[in-house]
Amino acid sequence: MAFGFKGGIHPDDKKSFTERRTIEEMPAPKQVILPMSMHIGAPCSPLVKVGDRVLLGQKIAEAASPVSAPVHASVSGTVVAVEPRPHPNGTKVMSVVIENDFEDEKFLTTAYEETRFADISATALADICYNAGIVGLGGAAFPTKIKIESAVDKVDTLIINGAECEPYITSDNRLMIEHGEEVLDGASLVMRSLGLKTVHIGIESNKKEAIGRIKKYAESMPHVKIHVLHTKYPQGSEKHLIKAVTGREVPPGQLPSAVGVINTNVATCVAISRAVRYGTPLTTKVVTVSGSAIANPKNLLVRIGTPISEVIECAGGLKADPYKVIFGGPMMGVAQHTIDVPIIKGTNAILAFCEKEDKIDEAQTCIHCGKCVGVCPMNLEPLYLNMYAKRNMFEELEQNRLFDCIECGCCSYICPGRIHLVHTFRTAKARYNEMKKGAK
Amino acid sequence: MELGRKLMVSSSPHIKTEDGTRSIMLDVIIALVFPLIMAVYMFGWRSLTLTLTSVAASIAFEWLYRRLLKKPSTIHDLSAVVTGMLLAFNLPVSAPLWIPVVGAFFAIVIVKQLYGGIGKNFMNPALAARAFLISWPGLISFWTRPLVNSGMTLFGNVTRESVAVDAIASATPLAKMKLGILPSVVSQQFDGDVAYTLQDTFFGNIPGCIGEVSALVLLAALVYLLIRKVITYHIPVAYIGTVAVLTFLFPLGGNDPFIWMLYSISTGGLMLGAVFMATDYTTSPVTPLGRIVYGIGCGLITVLIRYFGSYSEGVSYSILIMNLLVWTLDKFIKPRRFGVKKEAKKAGGK
Incomplete structure (x- = not known):
């Protein structure tokens, strides 16, 4: 806890609903809706048309622009629609809808040669990330390829973001507990590709079990340095995590590379590890389903493209008609007007609240309290x-x-x-x- | 899955702290009960009558004004209660009961509501009202001694003739200190003067306004406000610290600097002012550095008035003067923005 940052708040973390619940694999849905825009950058164009049969993991959309990430089929089956569908951002976005045949017939992918893991180049890793459709899974969904490419020769520090400071969300926490080895493997690959010597991983102090697991793995990985951070929102904000771990401040309007840092979320590290080791593209996501309207809050491994109505159903359904449904955490998440929207790459939580938790009805008066x-x-x-x-x-x-x-x-x-x-x-x-x- | 009703869509964040204006004011009221209990103990139940009159008048004027102007009522935010209590705490127990009513009218209507109500006034309402009430100096500077049965009634007017002779205080500790005399020294300049030890001044066994006498209780209230995160330490520490340093460096009457300093910070309205008045949200700066500068300014003016003014107390005027500088302090003292270096700010400033 060398540096920390000024400001921040201490909301009730509400993680107890799901923090001890093992990630459960949700059965694949009948249909998946895959929007052409699940990342920052140019939207993709579909590579398939209605009637085409696609395989699990097959690339179904790609963009001509370099700042983009392709989309892969998260089930095998038939394309039944290519049309604008409601997107979690509140608009309608061109989407490929696939009817699941429940065969899970895999598209053949090739893993990276294991002998070359030790000296993987940044270009090779960036290409693997691109082909696997990997984007920053902390929420911003910035294409990982671009992140790695722009870090070459510019950064001296790699920080893995395991802060997960938003209340309710426990998906990263569970990943560190259950897949800590893969988190560190993905992080080590990024480290080696950029010629760095250390992996810094920042975890908030309220995730004792995750810290314990990562510490255990780190015993055999001397290059991993664990930073236990104050439990304080927004500890997981990129700029504030960098400040807390290194003391450096990213100037306004600039990227972490301006102060020699590359930042990666723990879920992204797992995706990188799987893409390199098994050639697996990004087709699933761990999502926390919680909030006062959810009957049985859970951490679910969900196929990307699954409508959230089914995800909620899998978490025991709704206890009552929700007042609000949120994509992401309660602090920065986006309120939804429909539950027909799909899980996208950057989704880390679905929250449904019964009653008003935001208390906006009082007279709004600034009392200059500061x-x-x-x-x-x-x-x-x-x-x-x-x-x-x-x-x-x-x-x-x-x-x-x-x-x-x-x-x-x-x-x-x-x-x-x-x-x-x-x-x-x-x-x-x-x-x-x-x-x-x-x-x- | 079908939903029975439409979903609420609004901008994030979707959660908010429980603490609103009302709960903060409630915390301030709880803190104000500490000195109120002390006031009743020291000066009798008339202190409570004065306070309740002041609070009732403040609430009534706030309610009446908003009603006459057809604005939504704001009495539920409890800020009028705080103003009423503070106003009463600035009066001697001998004050006639119509005094807090006139004071409440000035504080609530003229100082607060005419400018738009809570958060809009540029002077502390209770202090501005106190300054206004000094139009009747005879009525609000007649001091009696604590813990002495003065024979005052709960509601009746108090005159020098109606009060038991041994209850009349010939001089407050500050009036003596003005002449460079320690409160512990019995002075020949005041008829029937008595000595007040440091224990007396800290505990509150001294003549003065009902809410200001006990430094000890006010410090306890400060701790409560800090724990409850109602205020930050900046203003009280800077204010009391500045008075302490200045009086230690420049003791009057050739007194021991340390003893002089202890008497200086434990007498008069300093503690009440530093804990409750100077920290009023609306009339104090918002940045930590701004608050420190503001506190130092209050301390400096307090000592200047006490030493060089013809009035023996400087706390209320020092805070009112600094109130007028809050906008300027906020405008020029800004926090260093995240990721922006000081030099870069100067070079890039427009």
Whole structure:
């Protein structure tokens, strides 16, 4: 705990519902919906058409752009539709729908030669990650290929993100407990490919079992260094994890490589290990299903493309009609308007809440308490940004660094005046960008 | 799977802390009960009458004003209760009961509501009201001694004639200190003067406003507010620290610097001001450094008024003066942004 970072909040972590529940493999659904956009970057174009038979692990979509990641079939079966379908981001996105034949007939893939693991090159690893459709599984879904390529000769530190600071979510925690070896294997591959000597892994102190497991594996891997981090949100934010582990601060608008760091999530490491060792593309995801409306909260291994209605069913269904269904954690997750959306690559949790947990109904009044300033991990002053945003004072917003805001939600969480600060900032950013566009 | 109702879609975050404005104010009220109990112990039940009158008047004016202007009622946020208690704590037990009512009108209507209500006022309402009430100096600076049966009634007016002679305090410790005399020394300059030891000043066995006398109890309230995370340590520590350093460096009357400093921080309204008044959210800065500068400013002005002003107490005016600088302090003292170096900020500043 050498460095840490300023600000942050300590919400009730609510992980006890699922943290001791072994990852359970959910039976494959009748249909999977695979959106062409499950990553940051250009959307893919389908390589298949209605009526085509596809195999499990077959590449079904790819983009011409370099910043992208192909999509693979997560079941074997027949393509029944190629059409826009509801996407977790709230819009409709072109998707390939596959009817499962329950054969799980695998597409033949080749594993990387084991003798070459020790001196795997960054280019080779980047290509494997690309062909396996791997993206950052912590949530941002940035193509791993690009991440590795842009790190070559620029970074001196590799940090594995096992912080998992969002309340309720335990999928990374379970991966570290049950697949710790694969986490460290994937991390070691990235390390070797970049010519680094150490794997730093950061885990929040509330994950005692995971820390114990990783420590045990690390006994035989002297290059693994474990950092037990304060349990504090947003410890898993890329910039704040880097600050906590190395003391370095990534300048606003820049990537971790600017301070010589490459960051990878534990789930991404598992995917990398499997892609290298077995040639397995990314077709499954560990998802925590939890929240007050879920009958039997669980950690499920789910085929990518499974509609969340079926995932919820697999977790015992709903106890009551939910008030809200969220993709991701309660702090940064996206509220859904339908449960017909599929699990995508970056999904780490599905939360369903019965009653209002966000208490937005009180009169919204800023009492100038400064609590938002105290918790802002970017050291901004949300109360003044809010004041400027309400009045469209764009120059002041710029000076006060509105665009440094990572939308972590700490200010909205802590505000005793119940002001929806982050929401104001999102809309202000959009208005600012529109204004800039209009000015051009 | 079919859902029985439409799903709520809103911007993240989807959870919020339990602590709202009301619960924070409730914590402040709990902390204010510490000195209230002490006030009743020291000055009798009339302290409670004064406080309840002040609180009732504050709530009534807040409710009435918002009702007349057809604005939503805000009395449930409990901030009017806090203002009412603080206003009463700034009065001597001998004050007539209409004094807190007039004070509450000024605090709630003029200082707070005319500017838009909670969070909008630029001066601490209770302190501004106290400054206004000094228009009746005779009525709010008639001091009686604690733990002495003064014969005051709960509601009646108090005059020098109606009070038991031995209950009248000829001078507050601060009035003596103004002349460079330690409170522990019986002065010939004041008729019937008595000595107040350090134990007396810390415990609260001294004449003064009902809520300000016990440094000990106010420090306990400070600890409560810090534990409950209602306030940060910056303002009280900077404020009391500055007064301590300045009085230690410049003791009056050739007194021992350490003893002088201890008397200086344990008398007058310093503790009440530093714990409850200077930390008022609306009228204090939001950044840690801003709060420290603000606290130092309060301490500096307090000592300057005590030493060079013709008024023996400087706490309320020092805080009111610093209240006026809060916007400026917030504007110029900003936290160092994450990932931005100081030099880069200067070079890149627009």
